Amino acid sequence: MGTEATTQRRTGHRPVRRMAGVVVVAALCLVAAPGTAGATPTNPSDEQIGAARQQQDTAAQQVGALSAELATAQAEVDAARARSAIALDTFQAEQAEYEVAQAAADAAAATADDAAAELATARTAIAAFARQSYQQGSTSPTLEALTTADGPAQMLERAALLEAAGAHQGDVVVEVSAAEERARTAETAAHATLAEAATLKQEAEDALAAAGELEAGARAQASGLAARQATLEQELAQAQQALLGLEGARAAAEQYAAQQVTAERAAAAERAAAERATAERATAERTPAPTRSLVSAPQSGTSAGTGDSSAVETAISAARRHLGTIYSWGGGSLNGPSMGWGVDAGIVGFDCSGLTRYAYAQAGISIPRNSRAQYAALPKVSRSELQRGDLVFWATNTNSPATIHHVAIYLGGGQILEAPQSGSVLRVTSMRWSGFIGGTRPTA
Structure with missing residues (x-):
């Protein structure tokens, strides 16, 4: 964060x-x-x-x-x-x-x-x-x-x-x-x-x-x-x-x-x-001025020359449709963005787990509402086993799932799709490994 x-x-x-x-x-x-006219600096x-x-x-x-x-x-x-x-x-x-x-x-x-x-x-x-x-x-x-x-x-x-x-x-x-x-x-x-x-x-x-x-x-x-x-x-x-x-x-x-x-x-x-020129004209004989041939330099030019499971893709597509939607603390339902809670009451959007739950609901897969419950309920995958569509989780103590505070969708290639935090919007960004506690696979 x-x-x-x-x-x-x-x-x-x-x-x-x-x-x-x-x-x-x-x-x-x-x-x-x-020679430009003006006052002395x-x-x-x-x-x-x-x-x-x-x-x-x-x-x-x-x-x-x-x-x-x-x-x-x-x-x-x-x-x-x-x-x-x-x-x-x-x-x-x-x-x-x-x-x-x-x-x-x-x-x-x-x-x-x-x-x-x-x-x-x-x-x-x-x-x-x-x-x-x-x-x-x-x-x-x-x-x-x-x-x-x-x-x-x-x-x-x-x-x-x-x-x-x-x-x-x-x-x-x-x-x-x-x-x-x-x-x-x-x-x-x-x-x-x-x-x-x-x-x-x-x-x-x-x-x-x-x-x-x-x-x-x-x-x-x-x-x-x-x-x-x-x-x-x-x-x-x-x-x-x-x-x-x-x-x-x-x-x-x-x-x-x-x-x-x-x-x-x-x-x-x-x-x-x-x-000097005046003196020379007066004392020297006038001789024809040498001519010079002007040779134009050849011009050169260059021309610029002119490059996965259906459920996973359904869930990712559903989440991508809301890129740019504002983060709302406690927001997100099975049907899309919703009113947030507490400090974000009245703001329509998603929080992190609201987004992941919504995305997989569109693929017909039901997962819990909050991030800790999602981590506890779904099959676990390690960092080396991560695949496109897996959920990735962060915690303040990577030895304690009770401290999980964030979840995102792994897109593969070191990219994630997330609802990051208040004041931000849904985005695609680079995977962060600091605080990473593990992944889960909703489609397993």
Whole structure:
């Protein structure tokens, strides 16, 4: 993840050097053509140039002194991004567990509703029996006691007092007792499952919040690092420009003076030649001027002369269609780019594992959502066994799959296709072996 920032740091001074060349050339152009009219260039003093050189050296020393600090800070940013990716991976796994638990809780609640309905039906039946007994003059206090029992056990105890009422009465009592027991069991199971789902949901939300804090911190750290680097490099560029401007002005003044001397010498030589010619014409005989034949040089010319499994290709083609799509933290579904989570809520795109899952879904191959689960679930391949279409993984500790934080699609030839990190887009880039923990083969 630090490759781009490191490259930028190493090449950050090139614009300064190009600017330096422009300053020198512009200064020299002031006197490039002898005889050009204009004011005499101002020649800076040694003190001015010395002060500008000291200012440039001081700025360069500050940039140099900051190099080690910048390297350490960049490593901290990279580590923070890895921790953020691992935390997001944890959230995605816990979110999947919550969704399974919520489905089970919904099923348990439905079972409880069915059991309650059965109990209501059974109680209606016993109430009808009680009304019939009353109408026939056969009610008794024991029957009333039965209908007001607190539970199955008490009802069974009271039911023994009603044996004289006949077999039908006993069947109704048993049915009510069983219905109450089923309703109580179903309700208990529903409460337990809902509680488990609520716990998993809270764990997932906590994981998302933690991941969001890590990602926001990494982004802030990266932004601060870039700002410090840009400020110092701007100061260095300004100091270099000031020095080169003065040096260019001195060079222009010195060149102007040299041109003046040359012009004076040329004028003197012309005058001397004219005087000699006049004297020669007066004392020597006129002779025909020799002729010269002009021979045109032959022109030469040159003419410029004028160079795998279907599932794998389907998955790679699906991923390639989204090259340039913005990275979205937690984004990507089976159907394509989707809204991200946390700090990227509202941004439609892919994260690393969202991209690989989507790509292989288009080839009819189902793989887990998060990168650690993808690594755990799929057949492993070593570095020497990597083939086009394999998934490649990176970890902060290459001996611990629990620290996996990134996954990409291996294209072969040392190339990968990836959703790299926040602020970037889907791209094809060179394979990075630092932090590589292994590969998997979804098509195996």
